[in-house]
Amino acid sequence: MSAADLARLQFAATTGIHWLFVILTMGLVPIVAFLHTRAAYTRDPARRAVRERMTRFWGQLYVINYAVGIVTGLVMEFQFGLSWSGLSKFAGNVFGAPLALETLIAFFAESTFLGMWIFGWGRLSRGAHIALIWLVALTAYASAYWIMIANGFMQHPVGYEIRDGVAHLTDFGALLANPNALLALLHITLAALTVGGVLVAGISAYHFARGSEDADQFRGSLRLGVVVGAVASFFVVIAGDLQLPLLRRTQPMKTAALEGGDVERVEARLVQEHGPGDYVFAHDWLRLSMDVMTIIGNTVSTVTLIAVFLLRKDWLVRRRPVALLMTAMIPFPFIASAAGWVVREMGRQPWIVYGELTVEDALSPVGRTSLAVSCAVFVAIFLALAVTNWTLIARFARRGPSATQLGSTEPLADEADGESAEGSGGGPGGGPGDPGGDPGGGRRVVVPVL
Template identity: 80%
Template sequence: MSAVDLARLQFAATTGIHWLFVILTMGLVPLVAVLHTRAAYTRDPAKRAARERMTRFWGQLYVINYAVGIVTGLVMEFQFGLSWSGLGKFAGNVFGAPLALETLIAFFAESTFLGMWIFGWGRLRRGVHTTLIWLVALTAYVSAYWIMVANGFMQHPVGYEVRDGTAYLTDFGALLTNSSALVALGHVALGALTTGGVFVAGISCYHCARGARETELFRGSLRLGLWVSAVASFFVVVVGELQMPVLERTQPMKAAVLEGSGVAEERARLVAEHGPGDWVPWQDTVRISMDAMTLIGNTVSTVTLLALFLLWKDRLVRWRPLAYLMTAMVPLPFLASVGGWVVREAGRQPWLVYGELTVDDALSHVSRASLAVSCAVFVAVFVALTAVNWTLIVRFARRGPGATQLGATEPLGGGEVPPMSVVAL
């Protein structure tokens, strides 16, 4: 493999694996926030205790995924300077601000709010404690917005001018309202909510099918997960279709590949504009990824909608094969999201900044041997972190609320003792 291929493989593998953490984090935290709010403002002590156990159980799974995922995120920023210095030289004046804001929000604001929420059980007033988890959810989506702004510039550069081979920001508003970023952000947010909903519904079905003692807890979680995933999976398909007009306007080659027509004409236009070169992305890869994402998305939408009707008279819970089918569906939204990521990133090749900077021109002056070593190390570390993450999630998910450690502290003296105090399980 060439140095370019190794650098691309390294970045594709690390960003793809990191994305699996991100989509579950974004999808799960709003559900935890909803559960926490319901628990905090429930008057009946028995219902409040059950809803608190529900919040702590799902909150712990969220914290595990976030904690391990944040480690994978640390590597992403460094790769731009290590392997893709050409991107910084050309677009650093435009590209750097969104990345810096995302780092400040994700690694400082979001982490701070989450830490306060984790250690605030039994110590903070219920209003303050509830606000913290909503702030965690808000900063997660704000962080995603800044990432999409940066990625949107790479997909469809706007609000800039090139002077002496360097891009300079001229219209910050155009950068913030880039259609390539905003429509994609809606698609990503709905995909994340679908992932979180299916995750909650699948684990809840697993415990209900096994006749767990916390049946009512998991039935409540199942209803929430199904409603969220059914609604989100329907609209994620709708918003996904809204991206095609944007692609036809901003990335006609990708649109031509997906539609299966006009590729030769678009190739001829690019050759005339940019000179000889291979301006066509990997057509089979893009099409297969698109087909897989579409098939999985429609399947999840159909199954979750049918599962909502089966909640009547507990048919979904009583018919164990159906319950285990919901559990088996947990990986599907992750696979669909990876397919969408491949379409978005591979479909713009060979451009790094579409129409302005190619991948070859952006590569740092790094030896092939160095890239081979770093690629092997990074991929191995990321795979190990993924294995650790899902081992912990599966272990705590199977053990149920009885093994939950989040919030397992006694309230401190002084001040109001909130109704979110720990309940012995």
């Protein structure tokens, strides 16, 4: 393999694995925020207790994914300097600001709000605690916006001019309103909600299928996951189609490969505009990835839509094969999302910044041996982190709410002996860990041990 192939393989593998963390983070956090809000404003103490318990259960899965995923994000940043210094040199004046903002939001603002939410159980007022989880959701999507602005410039560069062989930003507004970035962000948002909804529905259905002692507590989560998955998976197909007219104008070879167009005519046009080059790159991979994404997307949309109607007759709860089918669907939205990422990134070859900078020109002057070693190390680290993440998520998902550590509380030594540790919160209504209770609560808050 050439140095360019090794660098591309490294970045493709690490970014693809990191993307699985990102898509679940974006899909799960609004569901957790909604569940927390609904639990906090439920008046009936018994129902509030169940809903808060489920909020902590899903919140713990989210925290695990976020904690491990952010490590992959930190490691991945080093690759820009290691393998792609040409990209930084050419597009750093444009590309750098969105990347810096994404880093500040994801690694500082989002993580700060999440930490305050984790440690705020039983300590913060109800309104403040709810505001924190919604701020976590807001910053997660703000982070996604900035990274898509950076990626959108690579896909469809706008708002710049070339001076002395370097891109300089001339129109910040055009960069922020890049249609390639905004349409992709809409598509990704709906894909993330599909992932989150199917995961919630699948884990909930699993507990009904196995007859878990906590199964009845998953009834509300099952409904929410099925509805979110059905709505999001329906509109994600529409959002994907909205990108095609823009791609036909800005990346004609990609659409020609995907739609069976006249590839030779498009290649001749690109040679005339940009000079000789390999413009017919990996078209078989593009079509295969597009087919995988389309088939899975339509299947998930159909199954979740049918599941919405099955909820009315309680078949998802009573029919074990149907419940197991929902559980078996969990990995498929992840696969579809990864296939969509392949279509987006591979389809603009040979460019790293479309029409301006090729992959070969962006490559750092690093030897094949160094790239081979770094590729092996990076991929091994990312695979280890992915296995760790999914092992932890699967373990806590199987154990159910009874084993949840996030937000649970323990009585202090001077409390009455017979008082339940889960009945903390000290607020009106006496619900367990009531976020509207006394900020101190006379208890210690237990955070998850990963």
